[in-house]
Amino acid sequence: MxxxxxxxxxxxxxxxxxxxxxxxxxxxxxxxxxxxxxxxYIPYAVLGALIIPGGIFGIPNKPWISIIVLAAAALISWIKNSIIITLVLCIVLAWGLQIL
Amino acid sequence: MIESEKIREPVKSRNSTVMMGLKDAFPIMIGYFSIAMAFGLMVKNADLLLSDGILFSTVVFAGASQFMALNMLTTGAGWISIVAATFLLNFRHFIMSASLGSKLQKTCNWQIPVIAFGVTDETFSVTMAKEGELTPSYVMAVHFFSWASWGAGTASGYVLGFFIPDALGSSLGMGLYVLFMSLLIPEIKKGRKALLVAITAALLNTIFGYVPFIGSNWSLVSAVIVSSLIFTLLNTQEKGVANE
Known part of the structure; x- marks a missing residue:
């Protein structure tokens, strides 16, 4: 083995x-x-602790892009409660910000 | 006649709970597929086999720790420290399983070992958001479809690795945190408590990461327990005042 x-x-x-x-x-x-x-309360705490601080370093060496993407994720899911739409828009945003 | 209806009904309702499970698992499936693609890509870049990647995803089935293990492997960490870190990181599932157990129908027996395998941050958040007691077939459906999508995404990421540029790869990885956020926000919209608990846990996790003896390995578990405990105590105090 x-x-x-x-x-x-x-x-x-x-x-x-x-x-x-x-x-x-x-x-x-x-x-x-x-x-x-x-x-x-455990699910709320787990999600909060997973997002911060880990999410700030979600995109290696580019914390500002990660923070913008996290903020966008919060805003989009607040307006429209759809995980798929949020995910697709945020991945496109993260990609776009890195290419720029 | 009545007997046969009694026998047939559970089968019918089981089919509909499986369909409900598929419907609720669908957002996780999309999310897992893209994040697992980022994982598959990393497996390939670490010069491991496609079969290693698929085994990682289908046998371990714990996203964050798989990313961590690959990271440690490529930086030359020994496998004992990788296994220890995996245990510490995934110990949060212990609390989630306890929480899930409190919402499961009492009739579960043989399903328990199967259900236990599929407890992840995302499947847990989705099943716990469901009103009322949970039937085993609903939970198993959510778990199965999420698991299958995680495995399929890993294989696709490995195979498509040639065509995925770096910036897209890291954007797919960021999807993990976007998924967490989109699971948290609907809970926050339902009540202020979720926001307070989440922010407290986030702050504690950040602070604990710098505390000796807790460190990055234990900070998540401690932050989750301490913040939930604080608000449980505050909650019973509020109720006491309201009753008087």
């Missing part, structure tokens, strides 16, 4: 196990309300 295959299998294992364990042991009816509130 090549070392890259071993790497892929190990990465898969350490990725899959944390995804599996909570699903095996946790169900809706045995969770207190406070914990439910906490868990309902």
């Amino acid at each position: 090549s070392s890259i295959l071993l790497l892929i299998l190990l990465m898969a294992a350490v990725t899959y196990i944390p995804r599996l364990i909570p699903l095996v042991y946790i169900r809706a009816d045995n969770i207190p309300q406070k914990v439910k509130t906490f868990l309902s």
Whole structure:
């Protein structure tokens, strides 16, 4: 087995196990309300933390273009709630700004 | 007669939930396809095989960590540190699976290991935005179509690599963050809480990145837990005041 295959299998294992364990042991009816509130905030927090600071360096060595694209993404999805339209327009914008 | 209807109905509704899953997964599929193309392109530039790229995407199925692993490989990092970093980066799925578990129908059994495999930032955001309890077939449909698109995008990016200019490649990579943003904004429009939690987590993640012992490996997980905790405590205080 090549070392890259071993790497892929190990990465898969350490990725899959944390995804599996909570699903095996946790169900809706045995969770207190406070914990439910906490868990309902997790998606917002995850998205916020993924976008900043990582997104500022989304396009290597061009933080200003990345910031403009992020702002455009926020604006477009605010006006029109469509992931596809936002994604297509922003990728075109990012490409255009880099070519200019 | 009544018996047979009882038996038939779940099958019918299962078909419709699979279709609903496909419909809700569609934006993710478009996003994943283009971002996975950027990944496939990177695999090719790292002088790895097409089969390596496809295995990465179909067996690991965790976007950000795949980009990170390739980056570390090309800068000569050892595979133990790559595996450790992957664990730390993907540990956020632990919290997501717990959150998803709280919304899943109790009837899930054998589906659990299958559902667990497909938990990503995007599939999680889409399934959690759905009202009410989630049926296993709906969640599995969202996961399956997203996974298939991620794998297909990787292969396409590798094969089309000859024709994709650098600027387009990095623009496709930027699509990952555009996708996160377009999942967050609709939640912010629904309520101010989402904005406050997201901004707090973003600031904490930025600050924690510079704190010794937390560092870039643990900063995301800590930022998510701390910010969600702060607003949970504030929320129960507000409710206490309102009740009095």
